Amino acid sequence: MTTDERTQTNLDTFIAPAAEAGGITLRPFSAGTLTICRALGLTMVVGGGKDAVEALSADDKQRQLTTFLFIQSQPLDVVKKAVKLAREDRQAFEDEYLLPFELDLPVTAMFAAMQQLESNLTAIEAAQIEVLSRPSGKKEPTAPPN
Numbered sequence: 001m002t003t004d005e006r007t008q009t010n011l012d013t014f015i016a017p018a019a020e021a022g023g024i025t026l027r028p029f030s031a032g033t034l035t036i037c038r039a040l041g042l043t044m045v046v047g048g049g050k051d052a053v054e055a056l057s058a059d060d061k062q063r064q065l066t067t068f069l070f071i072q073s074q075p076l077d078v079v080k081k082a083v084k085l086a087r088e089d090r091q092a093f094e095d096e097y098l099l100p101f102e103l104d105l106p107v108t109a110m111f112a113a114m115q116q117l118e119s120n121l122t123a124i125e126a127a128q129i130e131v132l133s134r135p136s137g138k139k140e141p142t143a144p145p146n
Contacts (some may be wrong), residue, residue, distance in 0.1 A: 023106060023108075023109065024069060024073045024106075024109050025073065026069070026072040026073055027072050027073070029072075033045075033071065033072065034046065036079070037068065037071070039083065039086075039087060040071075040083065040086055040087075042064045042067060042068055043056070043064070044061065044064045044065065044068070045064070045068050061114075062110065063094075063098075065110050065113050066098060066101065066102050066110065067098060068113060069101075069105065069110070069113055070082070070097065070098060071083070074101070078097075082096075082097040082098075085097070
């Protein structure tokens with residue numbers, strides 16, 4: 001992917017209108033979303049390749065999808081508290097935030113989210129920061145003469 005293509009894909013990813021999954025309105029994918037998904041180990045969202053996703057158990061896939069839907073649909077103040085708790089005590093996060101959310105979550109929302117993630121995987125991977133190497137034709141700086 002060229003630099004121009006990567007830039008356009010990044011713009012498309014971060015400027016896209018709010019998505020909808022099974023009647024739940026999701027915030028647009030943002031740099032903050034990416035940070036939270038990394039912090040919570042949501043490999044289905046931040047990438048890891050198809051092989052990594054296929055290696056996940058059905059329970060892991062469900063947990064990652066519902067966590068993604070939670071962080072993208074709930075009020076930001078609730079999400080910030082939940083993420084802080086998840087980093088300290090994952091089970092408490094699941095008991096206090098994720099399970100109550102899942103009890104009202106239509107299964108259709110999970111299927112819609114999975115389809116959206118699969119179709120946007122290229123865009124999400126393109127949004128990852130890429131470090132470019134120094135061009136080979138450039139001279140290294142030299143020390144000034146004494």
